[in-house]
Amino acid sequence: MRKVYIVGASLLKVDEQWGHSIDSLVSQVVDGLAEVRPWKIDSIYVANALGEILQNQANLGAIVAEDIGLAGVPALRVEAGGASGAAALVSGYQAILSGLADTVLVIGVEKLSDATPEEAVFLPSLSERYDLVGFQGVTESALAAMMYRMYLERYELPQEMVAQFPVIMHEHASRAPHAQYQFKTTLDNVLSSPVVSPPLRRLETTAPADGAAALILSSSDALPTIQHEQVVELAGAASSTDIVFPFDREDPLKLSAATRAFFEALARAGLSREQVKVLEIHDSYSILANLILESIGYSEEGASGVDAKNGMFDYGGKVVINAFGGLKARGHPLGATGVYQAAEIFLQLTGRAGACQVDGAKYGAMISLSGLGSAAYALVMKEG
Amino acid sequence: MHAVFRPPVNWRHRRFRYKLVVWRCLNCGAVHHYATSICRRCRSNRIDEDKLPDRARLITYTVVKNPPIAFEKQAPYIVGLVEFEDGTKLVAGITDCDPEELKPGTELERVVRKIAEDGESGLIVYGYKFRPAITRGR
Numbered sequence: 001m002r003k004v005y006i007v008g009a010s011l012l013k014v015d016e017q018w019g020h021s022i023d024s025l026v027s028q029v030v031d032g033l034a035e036v037r038p039w040k041i042d043s044i045y046v047a048n049a050l051g052e053i054l055q056n057q058a059n060l061g062a063i064v065a066e067d068i069g070l071a072g073v074p075a076l077r078v079e080a081g082g083a084s085g086a087a088a089l090v091s092g093y094q095a096i097l098s099g100l101a102d103t104v105l106v107i108g109v110e111k112l113s114d115a116t117p118e119e120a121v122f123l124p125s126l127s128e129r130y131d132l133v134g135f136q137g138v139t140e141s142a143l144a145a146m147m148y149r150m151y152l153e154r155y156e157l158p159q160e161m162v163a164q165f166p167v168i169m170h171e172h173a174s175r176a177p178h179a180q181y182q183f184k185t186t187l188d189n190v191l192s193s194p195v196v197s198p199p200l201r202r203l204e205t206t207a208p209a210d211g212a213a214a215l216i217l218s219s220s221d222a223l224p225t226i227q228h229e230q231v232v233e234l235a236g237a238a239s240s241t242d243i244v245f246p247f248d249r250e251d252p253l254k255l256s257a258a259t260r261a262f263f264e265a266l267a268r269a270g271l272s273r274e275q276v277k278v279l280e281i282h283d284s285y286s287i288l289a290n291l292i293l294e295s296i297g298y299s300e301e302g303a304s305g306v307d308a309k310n311g312m313f314d315y316g317g318k319v320v321i322n323a324f325g326g327l328k329a330r331g332h333p334l335g336a337t338g339v340y341q342a343a344e345i346f347l348q349l350t351g352r353a354g355a356c357q358v359d360g361a362k363y364g365a366m367i368s369l370s371g372l373g374s375a376a377y378a379l380v381m382k383e384g
Numbered sequence: 385m386h387a388v389f390r391p392p393v394n395w396r397h398r399r400f401r402y403k404l405v406v407w408r409c410l411n412c413g414a415v416h417h418y419a420t421s422i423c424r425r426c427r428s429n430r431i432d433e434d435k436l437p438d439r440a441r442l443i444t445y446t447v448v449k450n451p452p453i454a455f456e457k458q459a460p461y462i463v464g465l466v467e468f469e470d471g472t473k474l475v476a477g478i479t480d481c482d483p484e485e486l487k488p489g490t491e492l493e494r495v496v497r498k499i500a501e502d503g504e505s506g507l508i509v510y511g512y513k514f515r516p517a518i519t520r521g522r
């Protein structure tokens with residue numbers, strides 16, 4: 001049976017890259033794939049969420065193909081909000097499994113630092129229904145804050161059970177050279193940082209970030225013709241959608257798109273959840289870490305905070321989440337984030353994760369969300 | 385940045401924004417804020433116009449301290465999740481009160497207020513908000 005492999009990964013430090021444009025970030029990140037030869041790419045997927053607004057630049061398929069000297073190669077841009085990168089990867093996986101492509105280049109790129117502070121609040125909120133939510137001045141952070149409050153009230157928990165996740169993420173990012181925020185923090189710092197929308201604090205959210213990451217996917221048929229160092233099998237990928245307005249869902253605290261995507265991807269890979277030792281989750285708000293871990297079965301409902309406190313999601317625990325700091329501390333360059341997650345799992349499974357290495361990890365998985373779970377994309381990888 | 389509010393959009397949504405006129409599925413009861421001929425929940429094509437009640441109850445709320453475009457001058461402001469008798473839920477600005485006056489279950493009534501201004505020369509848009517009920521009856 002035809003299989004899909006990741007044969008190379010490249011990522012830039014997530015940062016405010018004032019001196020760089022989308023084009024120059026793309027050319028830099030693709031330069032990092034120079035070890036993979038020959039450069040015969042059948043198809044290019046470019047993940048980006050906000051180029052037409054922040055850089056007045058749409059049509060990023062053709063533009064990026066030319067930027068990297070591949071004008072002529074089929075290319076398109078994929079947008080699925082914060083999950084654009086993962087959506088592009090799922091598309092590349094499907095293109096290879098369909099037999100129509102043997103080698104696919106997936107690039108995620110985003111430049112959020114071009115936004116004003118008000119745009120930085122407004123634009124991520126565009127993943128929610130504007131006519132119902134944005135029009136009323138309700139930001140995505142405000143929706144997340146109301147889910148957060150509901151969570152604490154339903155399970156009668158102290159805020160620490162949610163607010164500790166950023167502390168874990170910053171600890172992990174302190175060892176990750178490509179992370180945006182490499183400082184450690186404490187629970188006191190998180191809980192005394194400015195209020196964004198109560199109970200949500202500044203250190204429980206992300207900040208504008210620029211970044212680019214890229215992967216080359218290859219079919220098992222083409223693998224012998226490609227020069228590469230180590231490979232990772234992209235063993236399963238799946239996606240799902242949900243009702244967009246979280247409070248219209250049967251239970252706003254259950255991310256059922258994440259549940260469906262994750263278990264379908266695991267099933268395609270023929271793996272069980274227990275075998276996954278590295279997991280990248282979409283913690284654009286601290287509360288989403290809790291909700292994801294509970295929705296994909298790593299914790300009982302309301303118990304992810306206690307589990308995290310007991311070290312279940314850290315080195316030495318059941319599974320290491322966000323070994324490079326996740327969206328919170330590695331950073332969340334919106335459309336590029338999913339490609340970062342996949343590149344980080346590639347580094348783990350090829351033993352190149354440096355100080356962030358999870359020893360003995362053979363299998364890794366990632367989950368990426370659009371908005372507050374209206375779409376979810378999951379990928380599962382195996383050591384090559 | 386492009387215009388946030390556009391005249392055709394504002395015109396199209398006027399009855400929903402000013403009066404909470406909706407399109408209700410006669411099969412499952414689901415509410416749509418846009419004209420539709422197919423239900424987003426059950427795919428029935430039995431849809432009819434309806435109007436949400438003028439009263440609702442507060443489920444939960446928060447305060448927006450970091451405002452988005454067009455709301456810069458208003459922050460901080462209260463936003464809440466409200467539920468109508470039929471179970472329909474909306475988020476909306478909560479006005480004429482302080483956060484301390486609100487708790488889950490607070491009875492609210494719909495008012496029409498200015499929502500936001502799109503910069504110096506853009507549209508000024510109006511729509512529904514909710515305030516703690518001060519008039520009688522439901």
